[in-house]
Amino acid sequence: MSDIRHLIRTSDFSTQEIITLFHNALDYKQLLMSKTPTHQPLKHKNVITIFFENSTRTLSSFELAVKNLGGDILRLDVSRSSTSKGETISDTAANLNAMNPDAIIIRHRNAGAGYYLSAHVNCPIINGGDGAHSHPTQALLDLLTIIEHFGLEELQTLKNADTIAPFAPLDSIKGKKIAIVGDVVNSRVANSNIELLTRFGMEVILVAPPHFLPQTSLRTSDNLKAIAQEVDVIMSLRTQTERHDQVIYGSLKDYASRFCVTKEIVGDNPCIILHPGPVHRNIDIDDEVLKDSRSKVLEQVTNGVCVRMAALDFLIA
Ligand code: ASP
Secondary structure (H helix, E strand, O other): OOOOOOEOOHHHOOHHHHHHHHHHHHHHHHHHHOOOOOOOOOOOOEEEEEEOOOOOHHHHHHHHHHHHOOOEEEEEOHHHOHHHHOOOHHHHHHHHHOOOOOEEEEEEOOOOHHHHHHOOOOOOEEEEEEOOOEOHHHHHHHHHHHHHHHOHHHHHHHHOOOOOOOOOOOOOOOOOEEEEEOOHHHOHHHHHHHHHHHHOOOEEEEEOOHHHOOOOOOEEEOOHHHHHOOOOEEEEOOOOHHHOOOOOOOOHHHHHHHHOEOHHHHOOOOOEEEOOOOOOEOOOEOHHHHHOOOEOHHHHHHHHHHHHHHHHHHHHO
């Protein structure tokens, strides 16, 4: 049981493992883009998805990733599951575990749900997002998208290296600046990215109104326009209204007037623009910027499938 690996937080993977994961993800990407069938390391493997919170991208991305690798998916319908009849999550876990799955992918509104589950099962747990805590595969796909833009060559040269330094091995992204903009305090995407991107040597600047900022030693600002001129990457976040117990901004329109990523804000900066989705159009990012070639939002979705294939392959096969 002890040698089972889980992916609950980005820190569950070492820097070296992440570099290898990215190589594999890019190999998968090439095969998918050229419609070449991949090998099938998950053949005869069963993966359960159990999502207690809504999801479009993450759920379908994981399911596609499993199918691309030849595995079988059992999607548990949470509205019909016994948890909605009062069963505790550890009992649900014990019952799922008794079916001998090869992995369980869970999303839950409570932070720590995946971590808790991992103590009750004999297979890898992959966290598809838990409360405001962590969303590791999102951060991994975000970093891969950044590296594809700034450091692809360097990543490729590392493929043949015997050893990879444990910290910040990619000079091409080391010191690059990223603004993470919006509801940082409630965002598991921000949390996971802060750990991962700083580990890879990026300078993270949190840009938000004060009530959307966590306690942090990172640089912060409420002036998106000024910061947007000095960064290499802008990552916009959705306002996590489902996690607000009261309205904490006058209105989304007021918020947008200062924190929406517009063409005027970005100007001529040759940066790239990311968003984990779902995008609130013209609140998080405006229509024009979403159409701009600097927006990599759909590239992130493509990379998501490949990163998840590589993670599933690593954890299960
Ligand atoms: N899709 C991301 C998540 O599940 C971002 C969001 O919902 O705003 O956390």
